[in-house]
Amino acid sequence: MTLADLRRAAVAQTLFPPGTLQQAFDALGFVQADPIRAPARAQDLTLRQRVEDYRAGDLERHYASLDVHEDFFVNYGFVTGAVQRLMHPRRGRAPWMRASSRHARAVLAFVRARGAVHPREVDDHFDHGTVTNYWGGSSNATTHLLDDLHYRGFLRVVRREAGIRVYAAHAHEPSARTAAVRREHLDGLVDVIVRNYAPLPSPTLAALVRRLRYAAPQWQGDLDATLRRAKRRLAHEKVEGLEWYWSEADVYASEADDTVRLLTPFDPIVWDRRRFELLWGWAYRLEAYTPVAKRKLGYYALPILWRDRVLGWANITANEGAFDAAFGYVSGTPPRDRAYRRALDAEVERMRAFLGLHKDHAGDDEA
Numbered sequence: 001m002t003l004a005d006l007r008r009a010a011v012a013q014t015l016f017p018p019g020t021l022q023q024a025f026d027a028l029g030f031v032q033a034d035p036i037r038a039p040a041r042a043q044d045l046t047l048r049q050r051v052e053d054y055r056a057g058d059l060e061r062h063y064a065s066l067d068v069h070e071d072f073f074v075n076y077g078f079v080t081g082a083v084q085r086l087m088h089p090r091r092g093r094a095p096w097m098r099a100s101s102r103h104a105r106a107v108l109a110f111v112r113a114r115g116a117v118h119p120r121e122v123d124d125h126f127d128h129g130t131v132t133n134y135w136g137g138s139s140n141a142t143t144h145l146l147d148d149l150h151y152r153g154f155l156r157v158v159r160r161e162a163g164i165r166v167y168a169a170h171a172h173e174p175s176a177r178t179a180a181v182r183r184e185h186l187d188g189l190v191d192v193i194v195r196n197y198a199p200l201p202s203p204t205l206a207a208l209v210r211r212l213r214y215a216a217p218q219w220q221g222d223l224d225a226t227l228r229r230a231k232r233r234l235a236h237e238k239v240e241g242l243e244w245y246w247s248e249a250d251v252y253a254s255e256a257d258d259t260v261r262l263l264t265p266f267d268p269i270v271w272d273r274r275r276f277e278l279l280w281g282w283a284y285r286l287e288a289y290t291p292v293a294k295r296k297l298g299y300y301a302l303p304i305l306w307r308d309r310v311l312g313w314a315n316i317t318a319n320e321g322a323f324d325a326a327f328g329y330v331s332g333t334p335p336r337d338r339a340y341r342r343a344l345d346a347e348v349e350r351m352r353a354f355l356g357l358h359k360d361h362a363g364d365d366e367a
Helices: 005-014 019-029 042-047 058-063 080-088 097-113 119-125 141-152 179-199 202-210 217-233 271-280 339-357
Strands: 030-032 068-072 076-080 130-133 139-140 155-161 162-168 235-239 242-246 258-262 302-306 309-319 321-329
Touching: 005 179, 005 242, 019 030, 019 058, 019 076, 019 179, 030 042, 030 080, 042 058, 058 155, 068 080, 068 155, 076 080, 097 119, 097 141, 097 162, 097 321, 119 141, 119 309, 139 141, 141 155, 179 202, 179 217, 202 217, 202 242, 202 271, 217 235, 258 339, 271 309, 302 339, 321 339
Parallel strands: none
Antiparallel strands: 030 076, 068 076, 130 139, 155 162, 235 242, 258 302, 302 309, 309 321
C-alpha cells in the first residue's frame, strides 16, 4: 500500500455512481450540514456529486418523504433511520435543572398538542427568558429547549420553513441495555464513520470514535474499548510510518475517472484536514471565519478534484442570477491537459444547472 493507493481509495470510497437521493443516503448513512450558502449549503454540495440531476434545495424539498432525519452524529447533519436507531434513545445527557425540567415538559406538551410547531409559535406561547448558547451569544430559552429536546430524542425535525426547523413530538424505540447491544451499536456507528471517511489515519480514527460521545452519550464510557475493537477488526496497514484503517480492500481497486468535481469543505473526501495534507501535499483551510485580509484561498473555497488529485480551489458566486467562478492552483497554473479544461467546463455547467442558472449569466475568471 502506498500514498497513491490511499489517494485513489479516498476518492473511490464515497464517489459511487449517482442514483436517487435515498440511495445516496443509504450508501453514506450521514451527510454533514452547514448553513453557509456559498454558493449553496454544504449538504446540497455534497449530495450533488452523488445524486442524479440533483438541484440545490432538493434535500429540503423532499425531506419529509425520505428515511432521513436531522440529528447529531459526529457532527450535526442528516442520518438515515438505521443510523439514528444505533444512537437512540440517548440516556446519558446531563439532567435538566428543576426549572428547566418543568419548562421542557411544558414545551413538549405544547408541541404534542399542536402536532408540528415552528419555534416562533413556541416563543409566542412561552416566556422563559434567555440563555447563553454554544457560541457565547444570547438565545431565546424556548428555542434552546427545543434544540435540547430534539437532541435528547423527544422531538424530530419534520421539515424546514425558510431554513427554520419545524418540530413534532417523537419517541424512539427502547433498546436493550446489555453489553452485547452496546458493542453492536457502537461498532455499527464506527462502520458509518469508516464508510464516510476511510481510509483513516490512526489519529483521525481515534478522534472520530471519541466524537461518538455526541452521537451516543449514554455509552461514552465504552468508547475506548470501541476504538480498540475497531483497530482489531478493520483492515489496516502502515504507510510511510503511519497506520491507516479501512473496511473493504476491494473497494479501492477502481481507477479515478477524468471528471472534475468541485467539492464542499465538508465533503467526506476533504473533511479531514490532516488526511488531506498527507494525501495531497498541501494545506486546505475553510476561511469563512478568517479575516478578509488573512485569507489565502477565499471565503468558501471549493477544492478541485481531478482524477485522484486535489490540485486547487474554486470560489463560486451566484447573486441575483449572476454567476462567477474563479480558480486557483497549488502549482500556480492549471493543468495544460485539454481533458482537464473540458472536464472543468463540464463541471461548471453542472454547477450552473445545480443552482438553476443559465450560461448567459456567466462570468468565469481564472485567478
